[in-house]
Amino acid sequence: MNIDLFFQYIVAGLTYGTIYAVVAIGFNIIYNATGIINFAQGEFVMLGGMTAVTLHQILPLPLAILAAVIITMAVGALIEILFIRWLDRPSVLRMVIITIGISILIREASLHIWGEGVRALPYFTGSSETSIRLGGVFVSPQVLWVVGISAVMVILLNVFFTYTLPGRQMRACSANRDAARLCGINAKNMVTLSFVLSAGIGALGGSIVSPITYVQYDSGTQLAIKGFTVAILGGLGNSAAAVGAGMILGVLESFSIAVLPAAYKDVISIAILLLILFVRPSGIFGSSEAARLSEF
């Protein structure tokens, strides 16, 4: 394998990795606030992409994406208020089943609204055949957009959770819900906020990756499996670790193609998921101490 080819595989891997990481971050936010995994996270990604494509027919691209993010956030809030808010300390299993139900609901509703067709936003710069040449490596400008926007998103999230009041309140709820309530934090509102936030991040992710991956009513499920793998791999709840884990998985998948038949690509990710669950359930970046204390 020559050096150009090596970097071409790296670039392909980073592209996959960023897409997975964006989905994984959505999982983490809700996990942090509620201690549950929202299995409808992939559907938020799909919903954002679909809405943006539809709105782009009447709005310019940045506005269409912004509107899609806001609409998906509203859907996220609505779902939390309708299905989750009124439950009193639900068990983990119950929450898993509820969120899986919600994901099926969103998927079927999308099938009725948009039909079965495949859609995509146009490339933000250039077209489907444009690529930037860096030495001997070709990179689509859309990949740079995805990596750039995701990086900004991760930084902003960190700022939000570290320095702003609602961010710190959310962290307080995840650390100890009862103590947070005794301090006057409205825990229920924080859960709603976490759904809004992760829906928004999912929708933004869905919009920016849609020129690369396309979006279809059922594309959320595939993304959710990969995102979930990455979230577990990095250690649940840790967004920066999710980015690292996404890159690891993406690059592994990409290089697996160099040596194995391409059909084995997905075997790699599922094998990693199982291995991590058996050997190190806290994830490669997580602490096993914290994992033991957590409910999930």
Place this chain on the structure above:
Amino acid sequence: MRLIRLMAVAVILAVALAATPASAADTIKVGAILAVTGPASFLGAPEAKTLEMMVEDINKKGGILGKKIELIVKDSGASPEKALSFAKQLIEEEKVLAIIGPSTSGETMKIKNVAEEGKTILLSCAAAEVIVNPVAKYVFKTPQKDSYAVIKIFEQMKKMKLSKVGVLSSNTGFGKAGKEQIEKLAPEYGMQIVANEVYDKAATDLTAEVTKVKASGAQAILNWSIEPAQSIVIKNARQIGFKGTIFQSHGFGNIKYVEAAGPAAEGVIFPAGRLLVADVLPRNNPQKALLMKYKKDYELKCHGEECSTFGGHAYDAMLILTKAIEKARSTDKEAVRTAIENLKGVVGTAGIFNFSPQDHNGLDMTSFEMLTVKKGKFVPLGK
């Protein structure tokens, strides 16, 4: 009290049972198992719309032999398991005369035996040659065979002096069958397969796969799939700077794939039936009138959505079935089946069908035309 309730149930059951055969006798039941949703929806959705349109039209004109057609469409979502249970349901419970579909080769192979055992005519809309080779008594198919598509492509490559081919295919029945034909026919046409990659049907990015193909020194990429992945292959190949010609299978015959791939689709070469270029066919072409009518009707029904060869396969299936019923002057399964085997010179969207007991496809090599993409439209190659 309990006795009365039991009797009431019995009466209702008796009435219901008596009512069903009466209504069934007036109609011809035709089942359809199509991938209306899911990864093969580019095939199944136009097929379902086409069948609904045709049945509406036939029934408005008084049906066939004075009987209306009752169409039962089942959405398999391209899942062979679902197709199998629908096939059993249609054969055993609905007792249909014939099943149109499934849309994909994998599903068709799964239900081939069920149709055969249930002695129910199966008119598949899928392409793989194995569906009709070896011949099964009750199984027919309307799209051109994949071996013809491979031969057409290899002949074109020879003309363009290309001999090193990188082959990509999806892990579906269609992809697998195509890959086998490519591997079988390549030596005969002096083609060297320098890369041979299979990818998942739900793949969202194939940069790594095309990188491998490019590194193998391929002069041309030949991709064999029916999913949106075939648009992704073209996009990614151009993005990593692959300059050679890209060939696609006859599964590329839906303009939506071109739209999805954008300018990267320019210059892609693939074999297809003449439906896609109906407007530019010479006036004396025997298929022209039928193709133009189907195109007009379909686009009217579907609010301007462009028709695809896949809808055409369902059109041909329904056309063949109605012709056979008329010819047999009966709706007896055995009589209709024999009538299909003896149909000759039926002008359909995919070509001119000449069936025989040995040939359950009825199309020959001339049913294919080599097409290319120019300014986002399908045009005949070299014109």
